[in-house]
Amino acid sequence: MNDSRRDLSRYIVGLLGSAVLTAVPFWMVIGRAADRSTTLTAIALCAIAQVVLQLRCFLHIDFNRKRREDLLLILFTTLILILLIGGTIWIMTSLSYRMH
Amino acid sequence: MTAPASYPGLNLLDSDDAANNETEVMVFGFWVFLMSDLVMFGLFFATYVTMSDNLAFGPGPRQLFDLASVGWQTACLLVSSFAMGMGSLALKYDGARSRQLLMWLGVAGVLAAAFLFLELRDFSHMATLGGVPSRSGFLSAYYGLVGLHGVHITFGLLWLAFMMTKIAATPPDHPVKTQVLRLALYWHFLGLVWVGIFSVVFLTGVA
Numbered sequence: 001m002n003d004s005r006r007d008l009s010r011y012i013v014g015l016l017g018s019a020v021l022t023a024v025p026f027w028m029v030i031g032r033a034a035d036r037s038t039t040l041t042a043i044a045l046c047a048i049a050q051v052v053l054q055l056r057c058f059l060h061i062d063f064n065r066k067r068r069e070d071l072l073l074i075l076f077t078t079l080i081l082i083l084l085i086g087g088t089i090w091i092m093t094s095l096s097y098r099m100h
Numbered sequence: 101m102t103a104p105a106s107y108p109g110l111n112l113l114d115s116d117d118a119a120n121n122e123t124e125v126m127v128f129g130f131w132v133f134l135m136s137d138l139v140m141f142g143l144f145f146a147t148y149v150t151m152s153d154n155l156a157f158g159p160g161p162r163q164l165f166d167l168a169s170v171g172w173q174t175a176c177l178l179v180s181s182f183a184m185g186m187g188s189l190a191l192k193y194d195g196a197r198s199r200q201l202l203m204w205l206g207v208a209g210v211l212a213a214a215f216l217f218l219e220l221r222d223f224s225h226m227a228t229l230g231g232v233p234s235r236s237g238f239l240s241a242y243y244g245l246v247g248l249h250g251v252h253i254t255f256g257l258l259w260l261a262f263m264m265t266k267i268a269a270t271p272p273d274h275p276v277k278t279q280v281l282r283l284a285l286y287w288h289f290l291g292l293v294w295v296g297i298f299s300v301v302f303l304t305g306v307a
Contacts (some may be wrong), residue, residue: 015178029167059292070128
């Protein structure tokens with residue numbers, strides 16, 4: 001398979017995979033297919049899978065590079081986001097719990 | 101086997117080392133911008149999650165959100181992101197022929213405009229149900245987060261229109277090519293942020 005075919009198939013895999021990973025949680029919520037906690041878990045898993053898939057297929061992030069600064073940049077940003085979002089939710093939930 | 105890619109995102113087939121180095125620096129710098137933008141989105145997400153239960157006796161997600169419309173918006177944005185990818189491939193493989201590139205950029209632009217139209221229609225529908233930003237903490241955070249994404253899409257459309265007129269005027273030279281690559285990264289990035297928004301805001305809100 002030549003380069004152009006390989007690049008094209010990568011985008012098509014990204015499109016079809018994302019369509020499936022979008023349709024499943026929408027179907028579960030609209031059709032009330034499962035109880036709430038199962039649905040929420042499925043939404044989270046499908047979202048994470050779709051983000052990884054789009055990073056791989058549309059944004060071409062992979063482990064096959066000469067330099068690794070870009071992956072480090074993304075991982076560091078992810079760390080900051082986890083601290084920021086996790087910390088905020090932790091503090092605010094605890095505060096709200098103590099105030100009621 | 102292809103040569104290992106030298107910068108994040110789709111790599112062009114330039115044999116010129118100097119041009120490739122320049123692209124590497126430009127594209128990496130743009131990634132730094134995107135990641136700082138992501139941190140800002142992260143703050144809005146954190147605010148939304150902490151505020152999402154503060155309805156102040158106003159309308160909640162179940163009354164306000166129209167999942168069918170959100171589904172159409174998601175489809176528009178996903179196919180738009182794909183069209184932008186096809187445009188990048190036309191740029192990489194079709195050389196100076198810019199007709200294909202222009203066509204795909206046009207498809208991406210029309211779909212993003214359709215997304216924006218549906219989003220604004222939802223906003224006005226929500227407003228008629230009493231869901232205005234000043235109604236509750238939940239609604240302020242909702243309009244902040246979803247509105248921030250909408251503003252990004254709007255600026256993306258302006259950038260896209262600017263690039264299309266530039267490409268239509270002259271066949272893309274190297275600086276224009278790297279600019280289209282950065283536009284494509286921006287586009288895919290907004291698609292990624294939308295995955296977070298429809299999962300955290302719309303699906304979790306209605307589930």
